[in-house]
Amino acid sequence: MRDSYLIKQAIYGIFQRWKANLTLVGCLASSFLVLAIFLLITLNLQNITEKLKGEAQIEVYLLDGITPEQIVLLRSTIQGYPEVEKVIFKSKEEAATQMEDYLGKEILKGLDSNPLPASFQVSLREEQRKFPIISRVSSEIQNLDGVEEVEFGREWLSKLDNAWSVFLTVDWIFGILVTLSVVLIVSNFIRVTVLSQTESIRVMKLLGASWKDIHLPLLLQGMILSGLGGLLGLLLTRGGYALFPIKSASLTFLSFHMMLGLVLGGMILGGGSSLWSIKKLV
Amino acid sequence: MRDSYLIKQAIYGIFQRWKANLTLVGCLASSFLVLAIFLLITLNLQNITEKLKGEAQIEVYLLDGITPEQIVLLRSTIQGYPEVEKVIFKSKEEAATQMEDYLGKEILKGLDSNPLPASFQVSLREEQRKFPIISRVSSEIQNLDGVEEVEFGREWLSKLDNAWSVFLTVDWIFGILVTLSVVLIVSNFIRVTVLSQTESIRVMKLLGASWKDIHLPLLLQGMILSGLGGLLGLLLTRGGYALFPIKSASLTFLSFHMMLGLVLGGMILGGGSSLWSIKKLV
Amino acid sequence: MLDLIEVTKRFDETPPALEDISFHMGRGEFVVLTGPNQAGKTTLLKLITMEETVTSGEIIFDQLSSRTIKKKQIPLLRRKIGRIYPDFRLINDLNIFDNIALCLRIGGGKENKVKNRVHQVMEKVGLSGKKGWFPGQLSAGEKQRAACARAIAHDPLLLLADEPTLNLDEKSSDEVLRWLQQINLLGTAVLHATRDFHPDQHNHIRTIKMEKGRLI
């Protein structure tokens, strides 16, 4: 048959059985919806974790006898590291004031000298805020002259990293299962659509229809229906996201590439299921 | 027809089309699996939150001039609250030692007197560890004689409560969507099963089959297939849970009632879908 | 037993499929209903089994009137009727035994009685070797035999046979016609609708002729 006729027929066929196809697209959309929401949650939790990690700073406590010249030198050395973004100096006096604010005026009253050390607060560039990098930079700073001790919330950071890796495990398992369900459900729904045309296919073959005559319309239908399901699922997710009660600048929606991937994946899945169903049928 | 025959026929029919029904049960199982995992995650996150909240204690700082008798009296008063599980006393000296451990020996050296107050650490019974109860008990203790100040990590607790309520919102939305998908998918799959028997149903009606003759076998088939889907989904979830890499005493599986509810819900859904499909058919 | 009183059936299209049909069939009578394509034979049978509703007029079968019958009584009415369709309407998921047992089971028969009776009629129509076969495995002639067996197994009050010899060669046709006469002798009234009826062979049989929805 002519390609133009086959394509016309595929699209016409979808409209002809619009009622069945509407439920079909609805069911597929609900599957894709679950997948999209899953991706959305994963993505945002990852963002939040990254952001929390970003708040991690390195506290560099300086030796008590350090001279202002040494401080300037040290500061420029640290600032010179490629990973470092910002270095803030906190003098002994500032440290004492903060301590008093925190524990009350009396706490340091009777002491002969201020026991608190001066310090730098070092924050790293955003893309470098990862546990191994922070850890390495810290130990490098530790070896510099004039540094007494370096602290960077090791415990808290590694806890966060642990929690994230546990979550990632669960997330992967869940993600694989959701994806498997989507594949299973889409392929089965498409199979039912193809099976409903068993009689037509048989008759067409008896009348001399070629491989392409049989496969092209069903391939197109599978791709269109599944693609529409994916698109509708995405739109619903976007709608739900827009209505989501908690607004925050750190919330993001799926990137264009992810959305494209979802819809294209849906289309490939739908088309593949069509071809596979015909194969099992004939 | 005789009930015995109808029931036999329903079960026989399932085995007869075992190939189609196996895919069917597989698809339903994958839907129920997603639902079960969703429930499992919700349940465990709730448990963890409860546990974190449970670690919240009330710190009761005592007046400086308090006598040992007053301390004993106060202790027994607090211990007498029905919500309270345990009261631990920390003397001024113990507080000082802890402070020194934390900030260094020198910190309290020059002071004329120990500025740190004695205190009670009060923990509540497990079922009472909720923000409003902790808050109420705290303010009751605040009004007792000899108490200077009460602290209970208000900020941290309310943050946790907030985070949990945000999560609950997302969770509810997601849960409703997952449930909707399951309903949509199960009902559609059952509809396809019923539709595949359209011809039989028509012929049976023409031969004088009663309402029950038509509906009972399909109702049973819908219930059995969907119930099996639910059961298989649960078993798979249980299997995944057993293989889950992180073990912890605070992880729990779904309760027996939840599992029962899932399977029964699946059966009702399947049966209902059957009846509804026949209704639309006839 | 069966009375049609000025029955008219109109589908959406303008010319009515049946117009002003009246006739009576007594218990145990054998009637051949004949006429060309579109005469309305099949439609008439459908009205009797209440597959279609009468537009005007009345059909009374075994004291049940098409005017007053309740929806719940329709299955009871159908159980008194045996039906042979030109396209067999065997259930593809059931084997031949279960297909033939269908009317008996719908009637609520006990399983051992059902079994005996089904074996009996399968023997009669020459299908006793094919109990476990499915309709898809049978030739047209064998399906026709099975359809006949199903229609007569429960000893109906009335047998409505629509083109029961359509798919058969002359030898098998004659056989089926013989069965219709045999079951008629056992007390079942038979209404045999067919296009190509040759009255010279059976001129002792009451014949109703139709054309374009009217008796002639």
Add this chain to the structure above:
Amino acid sequence: MLDLIEVTKRFDETPPALEDISFHMGRGEFVVLTGPNQAGKTTLLKLITMEETVTSGEIIFDQLSSRTIKKKQIPLLRRKIGRIYPDFRLINDLNIFDNIALCLRIGGGKENKVKNRVHQVMEKVGLSGKKGWFPGQLSAGEKQRAACARAIAHDPLLLLADEPTLNLDEKSSDEVLRWLQQINLLGTAVLHATRDFHPDQHNHIRTIKMEKGRLI
């Protein structure tokens, strides 16, 4: 054009459906294939269109041999054949116009040529008023006409008609048989398989008789 050489077809069951069949049909010939139920008529037609494969022997149609034909060539072979089935095999999702256009479109015809030709054959078989109707809305007689129209629309080299008058009364049957003869006069060879063939009416026509899978 069509040669069957010692063709045997055996299904799993022991007695072969066709045994040692040989005959030749020339271009534009008209042949009636007759025989009772189970003779193997339909099976023979299926072998010609390669719906079933020959167990032994050879079929040669228009230089394509059943021994050497490739799977890809089967559609090309079928496009040269017109086919009328006893159960019509119209596609329920397509209206009558599209059903009749099917063979033309499968042949790759241009839409405006397809349109002209379909209108022409619909006129011929008397269906011009029902272009947009669907098979489910037609009577058996009208479906039979549509099936005939579909089979002859693309001017096939060979027309295989399996019981084309099964659902028709005598008047319509004669009409369909006339069409078969008309299309034959235009150059299409016709193989007409039927159970009830009355040789006295058409004794100038070549007849092949079969019984139990053999020519007699």
